[in-house]
Amino acid sequence: MFGWGRGRAKSARDAAEDELHGSAAEDQDALDGGPFDESEAPDDEVERLDLGSVRLPVPEGGQLQVEVDPAGPVRAVHLVTPVGRLTVSAFAAPRSSGLWDEVGEELADQLRKDGARVHTExxxxxxELVADSPKAALRFVGVDGPRWLLRGVAAGPAELAKDCAKLLYAVLDETIVVRGADPLPVRTPLPIELPEAIQRHIQQAQAQNNNGQAG
Known part of the structure; x- marks a missing residue:
């Protein structure tokens, strides 16, 4: 069963140990937590959904929502939960870190142009970018990895924003990124590959929809 992630929902005992040992415990949390590159993926019992470029845990009660381009490729996969919608995407990045700072500034500018109120935390x-839009409260988290950038987005009602953010942190903390060896232009989305069972489900739904329109 998927939990709340390491270092993000500590028990009272963990908090007491941190206070006792100081920064050493905090440093260990940083080392233990993800997201992980495939080369250093933990051998744990966390069940993850394999989407090719990312392997991510599905929170309890979460449902999958898939965006597919008319041409066929998968555009995005969302995790719909009781507290909001989570989206985790991976992109090609340079060997030097720091792509998120650049991408985040551009994203903030675009959100403001769209009428959202934006601030950073x-x-x-x-x-992290926090935006209040007419449709939802949004939070964008970026993690620079070895030749990849992982972006997480939490979207939901303002009154559930804190819970949605905690869940996003937990998902990112357990996510594994599979960059692959192929050279790709910076910012290129890493391809999403759906499990065969999900692909069949989408094809059946599309076929039923087409038959309904034909009728």
């Missing part, structure tokens, strides 16, 4: 992985 400091989180476990650096600068």
């Amino acid at each position: 400091q989180g476990d992985w650096g600068t």
Whole structure:
């Protein structure tokens, strides 16, 4: 069963140990937590959904929502939960880190142009974007990895924003990124590959929809 992630929902005992040992415990949490590159993926019992470029845990009660281009490729996979919708995407990045700082500034500018109120907060992985839009409360988290950038988005009602953010942190903390060896232009989305059972389900739904329109 998927939990709340390491270092993000500590028990009272964990908190007491951190206070006792100081920064050493915090440093260990940083080393233990993800997201992970495939080369250092943990051998644990966490059940993850294999989407090719990312392997991510599905929170209890979460449902999958898939966006597919008319041409066929999968555009995005969302995790719909009781507290909001989570989206985790991976992109090609340069060997040097720091792509998120650049991407985050551009994203903030675009959100403001769309009428959202945007501010930044400091989180476990650096600068996070928080936006209030007419449709939802949004939080964007970016993690620079070895030749990849992982972006997580939490979207939901304002009153559930904190719970949705905690769940996003937990998902990112257990996510594994599979960059692959192919050279790709910076910012290129890493391909999403759906499990065969999900592909069949989508094809059946599309076929039923087409038959209904034909009728």
